[in-house]
Amino acid sequence: MPKHIDYYASLISPWTYLGSARIEALAARHGATVTIWPVDFGQVFPASGGLPLPKRAPQRQAYRMMELKRWRAHLGVPINLQPKFFPANEQPAARSVIAVRETGDGAKAIALAHAVLRGVWEEEKDISDPQTLAGIIAGIGLDPAKIAAAAESPEIMARREADTKRAIDRGVFGAPSYVIDGEIFWGQDRLDFVDRKLGS
DSSP, rough: OOOOEEEEETTOHHHHHHHHHHHHHHHHHHHHHEEOOOOOOOHHHHTTTTTOGGSSSSHHHHHHHHHHHHHHHHHHHOOOSTTTTOSSOOHHHHHHHHHHHHHHHHHHHHHHHHHHHHHHHTSSTTTTSSSHHHHHHHHTOOHHHHHHHTTSSSSHHHHHHHHHHHHHHHOSSSSSSSEEEEEEEGGGHHHHHHHHHHHH
8 A cells, every 4th residue: 555655844944955856756656645744843843852043053053054065966956055035934835835735736735845945945036025925836837816815814824833733743853854654754864764664
């Protein structure tokens, strides 16, 4: 029976971006289904002992930059290590992804999330700007006005809160995280293990 991946993502995480194409390819190769959960890591970090980037020690911030350079070279993925619009408010984009997901179109929700990540890390886009976000939504063939209206609804706002609480309850603490059969794989550098799990 095909496996299912719960994909916990931050839409401003370079690590989520670096793993985005590969998680799609792995799921397709193994015939796995995927649900994306763009949860609020601003709540996840305090609950799990993590720190947002600006509050991390200088040594950790310096090492993060070295690792990004290594992974960029290793994967050949175009990524601007210091994008113009980072950090950005990802809430409108995250709620937009949830709004698409809740229509039942999981593939489009993932496509939108990955287009947002490309916008931040490759295309120098300000995803917090409503017009920019509308352009990203239109770019994957969706109606920006319709998605924006749904994203601002109390139901979608409550859904993100509930999704975030569930992530914390499941033990998720960083992005990206891939959960398969209750087993957490944290980080795009764990995708080889995701591959093995999907093939088991």
